[in-house]
Amino acid sequence: MRIDVITLFPEFMAQSASLGVVGRAAERGLLDLHGWNPRDYAEGNYRRVDDRPFGGGPGMVMLIEPLRACLAAAKAADPTPAPVIYLSPQGKPLTQAKVRELAALPRMILLCGRYEGVDERFLAAEVTEEISIGDYVLSGGELGAAVIVDAVTRLQEGALNDAESAAQDSFEGPQGLLDCPHYSQPAQHEWGDVPDVLRSGNHAAIARWRRQQSLLRTWLRRPDLLDESQLSKADRKLLAEAREGVEP
Numbered sequence: 246m247r248i249d250v251i252t253l254f255p256e257f258m259a260q261s262a263s264l265g266v267v268g269r270a271a272e273r274g275l276l277d278l279h280g281w282n283p284r285d286y287a288e289g290n291y292r293r294v295d296d297r298p299f300g301g302g303p304g305m306v307m308l309i310e311p312l313r314a315c316l317a318a319a320k321a322a323d324p325t326p327a328p329v330i331y332l333s334p335q336g337k338p339l340t341q342a343k344v345r346e347l348a349a350l351p352r353m354i355l356l357c358g359r360y361e362g363v364d365e366r367f368l369a370a371e372v373t374e375e376i377s378i379g380d381y382v383l384s385g386g387e388l389g390a391a392v393i394v395d396a397v398t399r400l401q402e403g404a405l406n407d408a409e410s411a412a413q414d415s416f417e418g419p420q421g422l423l424d425c426p427h428y429s430q431p432a433q434h435e436w437g438d439v440p441d442v443l444r445s446g447n448h449a450a451i452a453r454w455r456r457q458q459s460l461l462r463t464w465l466r467r468p469d470l471l472d473e474s475q476l477s478k479a480d481r482k483l484l485a486e487a488r489e490g491v492e493p
C-alpha cells in the first residue's frame with residue numbers, strides 16, 4: 246500500500262514509520278510511505294504556508310495554494326487514485342472497521358494540518374473525508390496520520406508473523422471485544438499469582454477463560470462495544486456466568 250502524507254514535519258512521519266512492525270513492513274515493501282512538505286511548494290522569499298485569519302482571532306490559517314500545489318505534486322508522483330483524508334477533531338471517529346476499509350485500498354493521501362486550521366475552501370475542494378482519532382485537541386494532524394499508518398500497515402498481508410496476527414485477531418474479532426488479561430513469569434508474585442487455568446495445559450479451558458475475560462471486560466469497561474444481541478449462545482452463557490460474581 247502506498248501512503249502519501251502532506252505535512253510540515255515529514256521527518257516526524259519518517260521516524261514514526263521506521264520502528265517495529267511498521268518499519269519491518271516498509272522494509273519489505275508492504276508499505277510505500279512518502280512525505281510531502283507544503284513549504285516546498287510555497288511561493289516567494291518567505292515561502293509562506295500560513296497567514297492571519299479573516300475575521301480576526303488568534304493563530305494562523307494554512308493557505309490554499311501551497312497545499313494545492315503540494316497535493317498536485319503528490320498525485321502526479323503515482324497514477325494510482327487515492328482518497329485525500331484530513332485528520333482533525335471535526336472528523337468521523339476512527340474505528341477498526343474503518344481501518345480495515347482503508348487497509349484494503351491501494352493508496353491514500355493523508356493531510357496533516359497545523360496552526361488553527363486549513364482554509365475551508367481547500368478542504369471543500371480537495372478532501373475526500375475527515376477522520377478524528379479521538380475527542381481531544383492535538384497540535385497537528387501528524388499523530389493522527391501516524392496512528393492510521395500504523396493501524397493500516399498491521400493489516401497488510403505479510404506484515405505480522407503468526408503470533409502477532411493471532412494477537413491482532415483475538416483483539417479485533419468480529420464483535421470487536423476488548424483483549425483478555427495476559428501473564429508471564431513468575432507464576433507466584435507478591436502482586437498475585439497467575440490464574441491456575443493458564444497453567445493447566447488444558448487448551449480448551451484456557452481458550453474458554455480468555456473468551457470469558459474478554460466478554461466480561463468489554464461489559465465492564467466498554468458496554469458501548471458490546472452488542473449482546475450479536476453474541477453467540479455460548480458467549481451469552483459465558484458472560485452470564487462471569488457476571489454472577491461481579492458488580493459493574
Ligand SMILES: Nc1nonc1C(=O)NCc1ccc(Cl)cc1
Pocket residue numbers: 332333334357358359360361362363376377378379380381382383384385386389
Ligand atoms: N483529535 C484529532 N484527530 O485527528 N487529528 C486530531 C487533532 O487534534 N488534530 C489537531 C489539528 C488538526 C488540524 C489543524 Cl489545522 C491543526 C491541529
